[in-house]
Amino acid sequence: MSGARATILVAGAGIGGLTAALALAGKGFRVIVAERAERLSEVGAGLQLSPNATAVLSGLGLRAALAARAVAPDAVTVMSGPRGVELVRLPLDQSDPAAPYWVLHRADLQAALAAQAGTHPLIDLRLGCAFEHFIMDANGVVAGLRRGETRRSERAAALIGADGVWSAVRRQLDPTPQPQFSGLIAWRGMSDNQVEAPRVNLWMGGNAHLVTYPMAHRRQTNVVAISAAQWREPGWNVPATPAEACAAFTAPQWSEPARAIVASVPQWRKWALCTLPAAVTWADGRVALLGDAAHAMLPFAAQGAGMAIEDAAVLAHCLDARADDIPAALKRYAGLRGDRVARVQHLARQNGRIYHLTGPLAAARDLSMRLVGGPRLVARQSWIYRWRA
Numbered sequence: 401m402s403g404a405r406a407t408i409l410v411a412g413a414g415i416g417g418l419t420a421a422l423a424l425a426g427k428g429f430r431v432i433v434a435e436r437a438e439r440l441s442e443v444g445a446g447l448q449l450s451p452n453a454t455a456v457l458s459g460l461g462l463r464a465a466l467a468a469r470a471v472a473p474d475a476v477t478v479m480s481g482p483r484g485v486e487l488v489r490l491p492l493d494q495s496d497p498a499a500p501y502w503v504l505h506r507a508d509l510q511a512a513l514a515a516q517a518g519t520h521p522l523i524d525l526r527l528g529c530a531f532e533h534f535i536m537d538a539n540g541v542v543a544g545l546r547r548g549e550t551r552r553s554e555r556a557a558a559l560i561g562a563d564g565v566w567s568a569v570r571r572q573l574d575p576t577p578q579p580q581f582s583g584l585i586a587w588r589g590m591s592d593n594q595v596e597a598p599r600v601n602l603w604m605g606g607n608a609h610l611v612t613y614p615m616a617h618r619r620q621t622n623v624v625a626i627s628a629a630q631w632r633e634p635g636w637n638v639p640a641t642p643a644e645a646c647a648a649f650t651a652p653q654w655s656e657p658a659r660a661i662v663a664s665v666p667q668w669r670k671w672a673l674c675t676l677p678a679a680v681t682w683a684d685g686r687v688a689l690l691g692d693a694a695h696a697m698l699p700f701a702a703q704g705a706g707m708a709i710e711d712a713a714v715l716a717h718c719l720d721a722r723a724d725d726i727p728a729a730l731k732r733y734a735g736l737r738g739d740r741v742a743r744v745q746h747l748a749r750q751n752g753r754i755y756h757l758t759g760p761l762a763a764a765r766d767l768s769m770r771l772v773g774g775p776r777l778v779a780r781q782s783w784i785y786r787w788r789a
């Protein structure tokens with residue numbers, strides 16, 4: 401690997417963009433990260449990161465910084481929403497210190513990535529700098545960037561659109577696929593009621609579900625409530641009233657412990673769940689997409705950030721291997737990622753249908769989960785968790 405390599409421009413400093421910047425800089429590329437937001441604030445809520453993702457982050461030297469903020473749960477407990485009883489417990493393998501299963505706050509993950517990127521000599525992280533458009537030629541790509549009222553152009557060997565589900569890079573690269581509203585809203589908040597066990601709890605109920613897990617260093621419990629609703633504005637951080645969030649979680653469909661969890665959250669944020677169709681063009685010439693910009697999915701496999709992190713690692717490997725032919729490298733990246741991500745998107749949709757069953761179908765689901773048992777249920781996810789770059 402030579403000392404000085406080409407410049408890669410990354411639009412978006414979310415989880416995918418920052419991971420890509422670190423992975424690319426680790427291969428010797430110079431990276432400019434243009435992030436529209438003026439500062440990387442407390443946006444989002446808790447995230448689950450499975451071993452396929454934490455192995456990449458460990459490889460980038462983030463293990464110690466993240467371990468100080470994360471909880472390593474011992475299991476996922478599946479609960480019956482209406483009956484308030486545990487159905488099955490899926491043990492999580494925490495035996496590999498370099499690839500744990502973690503839960504942590506998105507803001508803590510983003511801050512750790514940004515801190516490392518901010519001190520890396522090959523990374524130029526520009527906040528308050530929005531990507532607007534690009535022009536590609538045979539030798540490179542020129543991106544139009546805007547800071548306030550000031551516009552400037554930046555030339556790079558490649559442009560990576562890591563600018564989320566409403567990606568401006570995708571709009572130009574492949575304008576046809578549009579994010580589709582799923583009919584579901586994620587209500588997200590923190591409860592000050594701390595749960596003692598380091599565990600992810602999934603409560604399944606009719607047409608809705610709840611996920612909770614501890615945020616140890618914040619001394620809080622992360623609560624995500626998913627239910628059907630019609631509000632559908634873009635954005636991560638739109639405030640919601642407790643009445644809106646609690647509307648789907650009432651008796652008798654929801655037992656007292658489940659309702660108590662929802663009622664214990666003082667402040668909610670809502671997020672309309674949008675997905676992208678599988679037919680997005682991920683790469684063309686010197687431009688490629690990564691993370692939600694390429695494959696926004698339902699969060700029911702807890703893999704949206706995980707897939708963005710995997711994308712970043714594969715992208716860096718491909719560019720490292722074919723730095724002499726960037727379009728070929730980006731094409732290879734897209735080819736390596738498409739099938740796996742489509743499989744995870746499919747699983748997420750399927751999980752959503754299973755979690756939200758009602759009546760006799762829900763009873764059959766509960767029975768079959770008990771019969772199959774936690775260890776075998778978790779083994780069905782091993783194709784996700786065992787992936788390594």
Ligand SMILES: Cc1cc2nc3c(=O)[nH]c(=O)nc-3n(C[C@H](O)[C@H](O)[C@H](O)COP(=O)(O)OP(=O)(O)OC[C@H]3O[C@@H](n4cnc5c(N)ncnc54)[C@H](O)[C@@H]3O)c2cc1C
Pocket residue numbers: 411412413414415416417434435436437446447448449529530531532562563564565566567568586588624671673690691692693699702703704705706707708
């Ligand atoms: C309820 C819920 C729970 C979830 N739970 C999990 C989970 O447990 N595990 C998991 O792995 N995933 C989870 N996800 C998914 C995960 O949060 C996303 O998939 C992930 O954050 C996507 O990362 P990204 O970097 O692709 O995009 P984003 O995090 O959206 O980042 C995009 C960045 O681009 C910036 N940007 C946008 N436009 C421009 C522009 N024009 N110019 C410059 N910058 C721009 C934005 O400001 C932002 O910083 C969950 C999602 C939801 C809704």
